[in-house]
Amino acid sequence: MNGRGGCWRPVKPWRSAGEGSQRSRERRGSRGRSSVTGSKELQEGEKVGEGRIRRKGGGRKTTVSKEPRLREDLERLVEPVTRGDPESPLRWTSKSVRKLAKELQRIGHQVSHQLVSELLHALGYSLQANRKTREGGEHPDRDAQFEHLNSQAKACLAAGEPVISVDAKKKELVGDFKNGGREWHPKGEPEEVRVYDFPIPGLGRATPYGVYDLGRNAGWVNVGIDHNTAAFAVESIRRWWNELGRPQYPEAKRLLISADGGGSNGSRVRLWKWELQQLADETGLALTVCHLPPGTSKWNKIEHRLFAWISQNWRGKPLVSYAVILTLIAATTTKAGLTVQCQLDTNSYPTGRKVSDEDMATLFIVPDAFHGEWNYTLFPRTGSIDSFIL
Numbered sequence: 001m002n003g004r005g006g007c008w009r010p011v012k013p014w015r016s017a018g019e020g021s022q023r024s025r026e027r028r029g030s031r032g033r034s035s036v037t038g039s040k041e042l043q044e045g046e047k048v049g050e051g052r053i054r055r056k057g058g059g060r061k062t063t064v065s066k067e068p069r070l071r072e073d074l075e076r077l078v079e080p081v082t083r084g085d086p087e088s089p090l091r092w093t094s095k096s097v098r099k100l101a102k103e104l105q106r107i108g109h110q111v112s113h114q115l116v117s118e119l120l121h122a123l124g125y126s127l128q129a130n131r132k133t134r135e136g137g138e139h140p141d142r143d144a145q146f147e148h149l150n151s152q153a154k155a156c157l158a159a160g161e162p163v164i165s166v167d168a169k170k171k172e173l174v175g176d177f178k179n180g181g182r183e184w185h186p187k188g189e190p191e192e193v194r195v196y197d198f199p200i201p202g203l204g205r206a207t208p209y210g211v212y213d214l215g216r217n218a219g220w221v222n223v224g225i226d227h228n229t230a231a232f233a234v235e236s237i238r239r240w241w242n243e244l245g246r247p248q249y250p251e252a253k254r255l256l257i258s259a260d261g262g263g264s265n266g267s268r269v270r271l272w273k274w275e276l277q278q279l280a281d282e283t284g285l286a287l288t289v290c291h292l293p294p295g296t297s298k299w300n301k302i303e304h305r306l307f308a309w310i311s312q313n314w315r316g317k318p319l320v321s322y323a324v325i326l327t328l329i330a331a332t333t334t335k336a337g338l339t340v341q342c343q344l345d346t347n348s349y350p351t352g353r354k355v356s357d358e359d360m361a362t363l364f365i366v367p368d369a370f371h372g373e374w375n376y377t378l379f380p381r382t383g384s385i386d387s388f389i390l
Helices: 003-008 011-017 019-028 033-043 070-083 097-106 113-122 142-158 230-248 270-283 301-313 322-330 357-361
Strands: 163-168 205-213 218-224 254-259 286-291 339-345 365-367 375-378
Touching: 070 097, 070 113, 097 113, 142 163, 142 254, 142 286, 142 375, 163 230, 163 301, 205 230, 205 301, 205 322, 218 230, 218 301, 218 322, 230 254, 230 270, 230 339, 270 286, 270 357, 270 375, 301 322, 322 339
Parallel strands: 163 254, 218 339, 254 286
Antiparallel strands: 163 205, 205 218, 286 375, 365 375
């Protein structure tokens, strides 16, 4: 029943009881003055319009209509924070609806946190998390480097030569620690993990270094227990080649490696090039390296073709041991046919190793004509350039 019906119901008995009885009931408080006024309107047959209960403009006024500056003051509180105004009262605090309501009340508005929430949605605001999009300055030859890398990869794949994308995944604490994501459990029985993320002595952190074979949609992950150094990065490539690469590409003369421009496999890391030279000497392969341009690490194929699926496969599962980590990585698959193999690397990789100018002078390295600092090939020191397909 609506308000109009509520007023109409007592009209008939009041009318039959007479005027004095109506006033008597009003004085005793059985019906409020507003109801009597409403019944009078009904008796007079006042028209309110088809489909309406009250006259236009009738009823209690909204806070927004009574306080026309409310929207303006709310936007003044919210917008400077998003624009970086250091004078905003809430510049250095969270913008919760309760804090916004408290600040509006301080300047004279009668509002609740619920009304603030409704107004924010009406003004086009919503709760949003940070978005990772800024990776640094954009190099003028960024697109040209991607085109160069793409042409190199196409040529190698057409010739039946292996093309791999490499990178280190972020380190993971080993033990009963919280792992992002959710998994199905009986209601009210989540898996309990440690409150504090301090490494457990004897377990430490796992460092997965991945090798993704673009031609075969296959991944290899070398799970280290020590530092992520250039020696560890090249050892991961070496293990991939010995376990998978050599059997699958027995006629290969060249290996194309796509890598980030920074980190343990960075374009300026001397130890990276030194270790690659050792690998070239061991395998007899010409190792061509194409680094991604600065600020584009998330464009590396391995990020979204291998690492993203590993993270999804172990979401919500505490990585309680290295065995669990290896099992979860190896169980990673996709509808596109991705397969992953992995291995535990218990070697030590000390930091601080230096490669002298004299050592660098011994490398058989040929920079490319286009950005030789990003694109170069290391040849086996026992062969000649003419024996390789470039």
